[in-house]
Amino acid sequence: MSQIDPENSTHAKSRALISTDGEDPLALLGALRGALDGGPALGLGMLGDRPDTVADGTAAVIGTSGSSGIPKRVVVSAEALRAGAEATASRIGTGRWLLALPAGYVAGLQVLVRSILSGTTPVTLDGGFSPRSFAEATLPMLRTGTEQLFTSLVPAQVSTLLEAAEEDTTVLAALQAYQAILVGGQALPEPVRERAAEMGARLVRTYGSTETSGGCVYDGIPLETVAVKTVEGELRIAGPMLADGYLGDPGLTARTFVRDEHGIRWYRTGDLGIVEDGVVRVHGRADNVIVSGGVNISLDRVERLVRSIPGLTGAVVVGVEDERWGEASVIVAARGEALRRSEAEQLEHAREVVAAELGKPARPARLVIVDEIATLASGKPDREAVRRLL
Template structure:
């Protein structure tokens, strides 16, 4: 039977017991409006796959609930590889929701290191950090959290005390990473998902035991951290987990040195006038321009082109946004005419879903609402 704790402290206790052979855990948030829907979809009264320790419920971009079943062996392999990459076990500060895989792994890593995870809760970041014990200290953030801490002198001082700060959940602009590292923050980008027990590629380099390959430019991953499959979904499991490999929905490039560049979701590719454009490439160019704090590139329907490249841009200074033509010119010079956004609109913030992920459907709705 799956337990369904609804707060972080209860999830910590349930995960601790599950790692010790207790009942599998389905972490749910008490405030998640989909909690009842997820419970029904995950069928907590039905058996899990043998060896399942935790089921992470995800909705993804489609909104259809899906449960990823992870064994203790997968969670432990991921945690051990993370600690090996970062320099050894330590205590972790939980700043993310415990019902997402990034939060689950913060708890698991602490427990396996023999320490108690520190739960930030509603405390200020620096107050939570002050309650941590000695030894190595780690935390995981999403880009939005990092931006706010860099703007907070007290929070930044606390952040500098960490031996490593993992940054995931969404693509991080190069300028944000440069700013953080220049400020003395030991930040590492991560790539992974629930199906890989969290991040398995750090700073473009696979963790120990992780294998990466491309199949028609789509990233495939293998290693001991892979999930057992999807709960009550044998067809989806058979399609995604083949021969010890997990087929992601992300496009990538493998460099000669073995590092991985993630280009974004394969199903996000924009086909405009017969030319395929990767939104992540356009976002990278726009995010590097002066005056741009955040950006999301999506497609909009168009009778002539099929799909338009459209960008929602959050300016650093709303009263002095960058010139639209300057933004377009930067993309045109780097990526060519087809990738140049035909629609550029400024926004105060980007809509989010989950732990810091941009809600692309929300961005599409936002942009459609600005069109004449």
């Protein structure tokens, strides 16, 4: 797809852009069908002024969650959305989808796209997400059809369901009903993945972003039409599901989407990682780094290790100013997640785990317990809100 900024071009064909909050998934489903078939494009979660038209071929302009404090408006074509959905179907199969995420974000939107392409209507939750609403939506799907069932969740939802399934057999049956449960938005803690496997829930870890029309690497393996490489440690992705760019920001578009010497267009993810024997391993955000005592520390890598510790699987690690070291990392955990030790002992254990893997300078300085960790509508932790709290 070409990188045309509709606000700065008078030559490209255009189509209307209509704003929607996506709160009514079934209404959005109808509008999305039109957008995929040449109708008006959808403006989802957009803030501030917007144009009345966008470049022809655009299906949606999606406002990102801004979990790092920098929201963007990503222009995604119908071709890209279809390519992402078709690649997913090729990997895991087709069937009936449960929408358990906000439809205004790319993971929820792709549930709708996959449903449209498979000729099915997605099932929605009655009210907000809870173990009860999840089970009540899932079990009738089992009784009324022979199709394979799929859904997409974030790690916090998975943890909530696993906890409830310990006591409620209907929630357990609902978890076990899905051929695949796509899990993305943030790293899936290893204890959660292991517990899910023990309980018979088939989780698929996904990696991707709005700029890649959702997850495009499943359990470390790129989807069939996706290529992943590293350049100076940064992961880059190519494939037909790449977004066209950012609405009204051609400079950012040019910096983020680049072509190599062969003319292949790559998305610069901003994530550090490696690709070994075809397996993608993500180490964390290149910009989520603090300098503690002169040593660069990846907060994502610290958080991944902290989340491997029972009692801290839902914790968030953020950086704060430190009088002695310049910057230091702090673990923030919700009170509802039972600590396996006293707070002091839990912190010391976390420091030992991190030091063993990343060295002593990476050890978290504090453990802070809060009533609950602020989240964005997408289900991701609101890291800016957590930082402000500290």
